[in-house]
Structure formats: structure tokens, C-alpha cells
Amino acid sequence: MTALREAALSALVALGLFAPIVGLRTVPGEGGLALAPQPGLVGVLVGLVFFGRLGVHLRDRLRPAPGRAAVRPRLAATTARLGAWLAPALIALALIWPALVGRYYVDLAILVLTYVMLGWGLNIVVGLAGLLDLGYVAFYAVGAYAYALIAQFTGLGFWTCLPMAGLLAALWGVTLGFPVLRLRGDYLAIVTLAFGEIIRVVLLNWVSLTGGPNGISGIPRPTLFGLRFGGDEPGSFAGFFHLTSSPMQRIVFLYYVILGLAFFTNLVSLRLRRLPLGRAWEALREDEIACRSLGINITRTKLTAFAVGALFGGFAGAFFATRQGFVSPESFTFMESATVLAIVVLGGLGSQLGVALAAIVMIGGAELFREFADYRMLVFGLALVVMMVLRPRGLVSTRTPSVALGTPRMIGADMVAQGRG
Amino acid sequence: MSDALLTLAGVSTFYGAVQALKSVDLVVREGEIVTLIGANGAGKSTLMMTICGNPRARAGRITYAGDDITALPTHLIMRRAIAHAPEGRRIFPRMTVRENLLMGAQSAPEAAGAFERVLALFPRLAERIGQRGGTLSGGEQQMLAIARALMSRPRLLLLDEPSLGLAPMIVRQIFAAIRALNRDQGLTVLLVEQNAFQALKLAHRGYVLVNGAITMEGSGMELLRRPEVRSAYLEGSA
Ligand SMILES: Nc1ncnc2c1ncn2[C@@H]1O[C@H](COP(=O)(O)OP(=O)(O)OP(=O)(O)O)[C@@H](O)[C@H]1O
Ligand SMILES: [Mg+2]
Numbered sequence: 096m097t098a099l100r101e102a103a104l105s106a107l108v109a110l111g112l113f114a115p116i117v118g119l120r121t122v123p124g125e126g127g128l129a130l131a132p133q134p135g136l137v138g139v140l141v142g143l144v145f146f147g148r149l150g151v152h153l154r155d156r157l158r159p160a161p162g163r164a165a166v167r168p169r170l171a172a173t174t175a176r177l178g179a180w181l182a183p184a185l186i187a188l189a190l191i192w193p194a195l196v197g198r199y200y201v202d203l204a205i206l207v208l209t210y211v212m213l214g215w216g217l218n219i220v221v222g223l224a225g226l227l228d229l230g231y232v233a234f235y236a237v238g239a240y241a242y243a244l245i246a247q248f249t250g251l252g253f254w255t256c257l258p259m260a261g262l263l264a265a266l267w268g269v270t271l272g273f274p275v276l277r278l279r280g281d282y283l284a285i286v287t288l289a290f291g292e293i294i295r296v297v298l299l300n301w302v303s304l305t306g307g308p309n310g311i312s313g314i315p316r317p318t319l320f321g322l323r324f325g326g327d328e329p330g331s332f333a334g335f336f337h338l339t340s341s342p343m344q345r346i347v348f349l350y351y352v353i354l355g356l357a358f359f360t361n362l363v364s365l366r367l368r369r370l371p372l373g374r375a376w377e378a379l380r381e382d383e384i385a386c387r388s389l390g391i392n393i394t395r396t397k398l399t400a401f402a403v404g405a406l407f408g409g410f411a412g413a414f415f416a417t418r419q420g421f422v423s424p425e426s427f428t429f430m431e432s433a434t435v436l437a438i439v440v441l442g443g444l445g446s447q448l449g450v451a452l453a454a455i456v457m458i459g460g461a462e463l464f465r466e467f468a469d470y471r472m473l474v475f476g477l478a479l480v481v482m483m484v485l486r487p488r489g490l491v492s493t494r495t496p497s498v499a500l501g502t503p504r505m506i507g508a509d510m511v512a513q514g515r516g
Numbered sequence: 517m518s519d520a521l522l523t524l525a526g527v528s529t530f531y532g533a534v535q536a537l538k539s540v541d542l543v544v545r546e547g548e549i550v551t552l553i554g555a556n557g558a559g560k561s562t563l564m565m566t567i568c569g570n571p572r573a574r575a576g577r578i579t580y581a582g583d584d585i586t587a588l589p590t591h592l593i594m595r596r597a598i599a600h601a602p603e604g605r606r607i608f609p610r611m612t613v614r615e616n617l618l619m620g621a622q623s624a625p626e627a628a629g630a631f632e633r634v635l636a637l638f639p640r641l642a643e644r645i646g647q648r649g650g651t652l653s654g655g656e657q658q659m660l661a662i663a664r665a666l667m668s669r670p671r672l673l674l675l676d677e678p679s680l681g682l683a684p685m686i687v688r689q690i691f692a693a694i695r696a697l698n699r700d701q702g703l704t705v706l707l708v709e710q711n712a713f714q715a716l717k718l719a720h721r722g723y724v725l726v727n728g729a730i731t732m733e734g735s736g737m738e739l740l741r742r743p744e745v746r747s748a749y750l751e752g753s754a
Contacts, residue, residue, distance in 0.1 A: 371622050378608050378619050385606035387570055390594025390623030390668070496612045496646065 098152040102145050109144035113137045151484055182448050189354055193347045203462050205350050209411055210458045212357040214438040214450040215364055216407030222445035224400035225380025227284045230291025231435055234264040234405040236427035238412025243311040243422050253317035257413050264409020265402040272401035276394060291432050299424040310423025317417050349418055360407045361447055368497045376400050441482055443489025521546045521672055521704050527576035529566045536562040538729040549698050549705045551715040553749055554725035560708040561603050564674045568600050569593045595623045599670035603677050605661040609650025613641055616649050616660055620667030634663040637693055655686035672704045679711045691718050712749035716740045
């Protein structure tokens with residue numbers, strides 16, 4: 096009975112949402128646009144929601160709570176075992192990817208890897224340190240514009256500008272960190288959201304420096320030890336190796352650049368987690384008061400989390416700029432922050448493998464279903480809802496201890512712990 | 517048992533406009549166990565937290581080992597071999613026992629051998645070294661909270677209600693551990709307890725806090741004999 100009532104309620108909410116969004120379609124009519132109602136489609140969607148909710152209820156009924164709890168540890172164990180070979184397999188696949196597929200898929204992989212890197216960067220702030228940051232795109236933007244401007248004004252190459260762009264972004268990370276030191280949860284989220292918007296609006300309006308809405312174009316491309324891509328005269332990649340120049344060379348090069356940057360992000364994250372600083376981040380996420388009474392410098396811990404997260408966001412931004420050859424404020428909307436945050440949350444807050452998988456699914460998936468561009472946001476939202484119903488703690492929800500266990504007996508104790516769930 | 521390790525002189529603490537501590541004078545001497553008892557909301561936890569500099573004392577002076585620490589930031593106070601096991605355990609639930617303990621050593625990385633020492637004190641934790649803190653039983657969590665505080669090899673341990681919600685048997689174990697630490701390693705302890713009878717028996721000296729002000733002080737046994745103490749804090753437990 097409650098099942099029916101809940102399903103009906105969900106359907107009602109869905110009706111309210113879909114009726115204006117999907118139910119009315121703008122068609123060219125006399126004297127401008129006219130509205131054409133689409134009751135059929137709305138009916139189908141509302142029906143889907145109704146039976147979907149009913150289905151979720153039934154599932155819970157069939158698998159009562161104690162049974163589900165018993166399933167959990169086995170699931171966790173499977174994930175762990177899966178992770179043991181999935182991660183190396185993914186790395187191997189990533190390394191040989193350009194040899195396997197054509198230009199379109201290499202391009203797509205570059206995009207996915209950019210988000211993997213952003214996800215790993217944000218993961219430090221949100222997943223490890225537990226600081227909900229809704230304005231991560233700000234650092235991505237700072238990195239992109241920093242590279243574009245430094246390269247334009249100084250004529251320095253990508254590899255010199257990259258660290259500068261990263262450091263500038265990190266500086267902005269600290270700048271954001273200071274005013275929000277005392278904030279947590281919702282309040283922190285609001286301020287970071289505003290910060291992201293402020294950066295975008297400044298980029299939009301500071302026309303003399305950033306070119307405003309027109310952005311900056313003609314951003315230099317990266318070189319391989321000074322070898323340019325494109326053309327086959329001496330000093331270019333093709334010329335040096337006596338190859339015929341092809342645009343594919345540059346794309347493959349870009350692919351390996353972002354792959355390297357992503358690996359770098361991952362290695363640094365993994366390494367930091369095992370250091371006192373990384374452990375302090377995680378402890379901060381768990382209990383700030385306990386951290387204080389253990390003599391942890393909360394200020395420094397929070398600021399470093401923001402700074403390191405921003406650093407990687409900045410690197411990713413610089414890469415974005417050099418790949419596109421063009422930046423404008425349009426690329427740095429709140430939607431980007433939301434996408435990266437969704438990747439981190441879907442990935443299971445704190446799991447490196449989970450973030451990578453989530454980025455592949457979300458970015459790769461969204462690109463592959465490009466034809467349904469109109470419904471992309473709908474599918475995106477639906478995917479999030481389904482995810483949260485099926486795996487409320489993200490794709491990879493088990494946290495790996497940062498210290499290896501010493502003796503076999505101790506491993507035994509850990510197994511017992513997991514068995515208890 | 518002569519020199520004062522920790523001295524509070526006229527310390528007042530406020531939460532906004534509300535005064536939680538009213539000119540508190542308190543001394544803890546090197547090697548002592550001092551118990552602080554008081555009703556709920558008397559300001560016991562506030563007193564401990566004020567020693568740690570969070571919240572900060574608005575008036576008065578806190579001296580530790582001869583230095584004025586009243587205005588020091590919390591993390592610097594905690595690096596002077598003061599450890600605080602706050603009220604309600606506050607272990608890190610998703611981290612393993614080992615990681616929890618390592619967090620305790622964070623402010624004093626030179627404390628070598630601390631791991632073995634605390635595990636010897638609480639063998640239960642050694643058995644569960646890889647288990648997640650949140651899945652420990654209440655008593656084990658309390659042991660972990662104390663063990664974590666001991667990881668920095670403190671000279672002064674501030675313990676806020678270690679017996680909270682624990683069975684009498686576990687409480688006895690924990691009190692025995694405190695006594696052993698004090699006797700064998702000369703650890704100075706300031707203990708806040710609701711369990712007044714056992715805590716005063718354990719202590720060398722005790723203080724009674726009422727509405728933010730110290731109303732009585734004396735040796736543990738002395739306080740136990742006072743009729744005011746008996747009626748207010750020991751009803752039925754003695
Ligand atoms: N952060 C805070 N903001 C405002 N008031 C507070 C705060 N913390 C404590 N208080 C108030 O200060 C007074 C003393 O609180 P405190 O926690 O020190 O009491 P306590 O003696 O430890 O009590 P209990 O035995 O219940 O733990 C109480 O009236 C409490 O409401
Ligand atoms: Mg208290």
C-alpha cells in the first residue's frame with residue numbers, strides 16, 4: 096500500500112517536472128515560436144517513474160535488510176578483487192590505446208582523461224579532506240587562462256608555463272581557502288560555488304586582459320623537446336624523424352601528455368595519502384574536533400588540500416588551453432564543476448579507480464550518445480538517480496587503509512572486520 | 517610530586533555572551549592524578565578545551581611547565597607533550613586502528629616505540645589493529661581514544677569522561693590502565709568523570725566544579741567523605 100502511495104507521489108512530482116520541460120515543445124509557427132503540447136511523451140516518462148519507484152520498492156521487499164547486509168561484504172570483496180586486475184588492465188589499455196583506435200576515439204580519450212585528472216584533483220579536496228567544493232572549475236579556468244596569458248606575453252613554451260599555471264591555480268586555492276577555513280558542509284559549498292562564478296564573471300568582464308567573451312586564441316601548442324607538430328620542415332617533429340606530417344601525430348602526442356599528467360596526479364595523490372599530510376586530510380574529513388585535540392594544524396591541513404587540489408586543476412586547465420588553442424569563459428561554467436563533482440561522488444569519494452571509471456562512464460557515455468544531445472541532461476540525471484539507488488556509496492566504496500598491514504594475523508583481523516561489515 | 521605542571525589562575529571562558537568558566541583556579545602537579553567532577557553542563561569539558569586553547573580563555577593565565585600557554589594556538593599547545601582525549605571518544609571511524617594510532621603520533625613523530633607501548637597497554641587493540649575504528653565496540657573505541665592520545669608520549673594527559681557508556685568491567689580496566697600509566701611512567705593525568713566514586717578513589721586530588729566555578733578541592737578521599745559531595749555526586753553509587 097505504501098509502495099503504491101510512494102510510487103504515485105513520485106509520479107506526481109515527475110508530472111510536475113516533465114509537463115513544462117518535456118511536455119511543451121517549441122515549434123516554428125506564425126510570427127515566431129509556437130508551443131506544441133506532447134502529452135504522450137510525458138505520459139510515458141511519468142509511467143516509467145511510477146513503475147520504477149514500484150520496482151525499487153519491490154526489490155527492497157524481496158531482499159530484506161538483514162539479507163542485504165549479508166550480501167554487502169561479498170560485494171565489497173568482489174570489488175576489491177575486480178580492482179586488483181581492473182586497474183592494471185585499464186593502465187595497459189590506456190598505454191596502447193592510440194595504436195588500437197582511430198582519431199575520433201583518441202580525441203574522446205583525451206577528453207575523458209582530462210576529466211579523470213580533474214576528478215583525481217577534486218578527489219583530494221572532496222574525497223580525502225571532505226571539503227565540499229562546488230567551484231572547482233575556477234582552478235581549471237585559472238590554469239587555462241594563466242597558460243594562455245603567460246604564453247602570449249612571454250613567448251615561453253608549454254612545458255615552462257605548465258608549472259607556472261599550476262602554481263598560480265594553487266595560489267588561488269589558498270586564496271579561496273583562507274576565507275572558508277571556518278566553514279563546513281553546506282556553507283562551504285555555497286562559498287565555493289560563488290567563488291567559481293566570480294572567477295568566470297571576472298574573466299568575462301576583464302576585457303583588456305582576457306578578451307572578455309571573445310576569449311584568447313592562438314595559444315601555442317606543446318612541443319616534444321622543442322619539436323613542433325605540424326609541417327615537416329626542420330625543427331618540427333615530422334621533419335626531425337623524416338616522417339610525413341599528419342595531424343594524427345599531434346593528437347597522439349596530446350594523448351600521451353594528458354595521460355602522463357593524469358598518472359602524475361594519481362601518483363602524487365597515492366603518495367600523499369601515505370604521508371602524514373594525507374592522513375591528516377582524511378582525519379579531518381572524519382572528525383575535525385578530534386584532529387584539533389591531536390595537535391593537527393587545521394589551518395595548514397585545509398589550505399594544503401585546497402592548494403594541491405587546485406594545482407592539479409590548474410595543470411588540467413593549462414592542458415585544456417593548449418589542446419584547444421583557444422579559451423573563453425564559456426568553457427568554465429558551473430556545469431563543469433558539477434560534472435567533476437558528480438564523477439568524484441559516483442566514483443565513491445576517495446577511490447582512485449572509482450573516479451577513473453566514473454569519468455569513463457560519464458564523459459565517454461555522454462559523448463557516445465551525442466545524437467541525443469537534447470536529452471543528455473535528462474539521461475545524466477537519471478543515471479545519477481539510478482546509481483544512488485543501486486550503489487549509494489559510489490562505484491568503489493571500500494576505503495583502502497593507507498598503511499599496509501604487518502603480519503598475517505593482523506590481516507586476519509581485518510578480514511573479520513570486513514566480514515562484520 | 518612537588519612542582520606544578522599545569523596551573524590555571526583566574527581563568528574565565530565565554531561562549532558568546534555566556535560565561536562557561538568563572539575565574540577558575542586549578543593546579544595539577546607533576547606525577548599527580550587530578551579528578552574534576554561536576555554536574556552536566558558545569559563546564560568540565562570547557563575547562564579541558566580551554567587548556568587546549570579552543571575556546572581561548574578570555575581572562576586569566578594558563579601556565580604549563582613554567583611557560584604561559586594561554587595565547588598559543590591549539591596545535592602548538594598539543595605539541596608540548598599535552599594530550600587530550602576529548603569527550604565522546606571521537607575516533608576516526610573509517611580509518612583502521614593502526615591509522616588512528618598513527619594520527620596520535622602526528623604531532624610528535626619522534627616518539628619512537630610508542631606503538632608497542634600502547635599496544636602492550638591495550639592488548640585488545642593489538643588484536644584488532646587492521647579493523648576500522650567505527651566497527652570497534654564502545655569499550656574498544658574508548659581504549660583506542662586513550663591509546664591514540666598516548667601515542668605522542670605525553671607528559672600530561674587530559675581525559676574527558678573515559679567511562680562514558682561503558683560496562684563497569686571495562687571501566688575498571690580503563691581506570692587500572694590509567695593508574696598503571698601514572699605509577700609506572702609518571703604520567704600526569706587530569707581526569708573528568710561522572711563516575712565520581714571510582715574517579716575520586718583513583719585520584720590524588722580532586723576538584724568540584726559547579727556552574728563554571730570551583731567550589732571544593734581536596735584529596736580524593738577527603739572529597740569522598742564530604743557530605744555535599746556524597747549527596748550531589750555519589751547517590752547510590754557508593
Ligand atoms: N560550543 C558551545 N557554544 C555555546 N555554549 C556551549 C558550547 N559548548 C558548551 N556550551 C555550554 O557551556 C556549558 C558547559 O558545557 P560543558 O560541555 O563544558 O559541560 P560539562 O561539564 O562537560 O557537561 P557534561 O558532563 O554534560 O559533559 C553548558 O551550559 C553548555 O551548554
Ligand atoms: Mg563534558
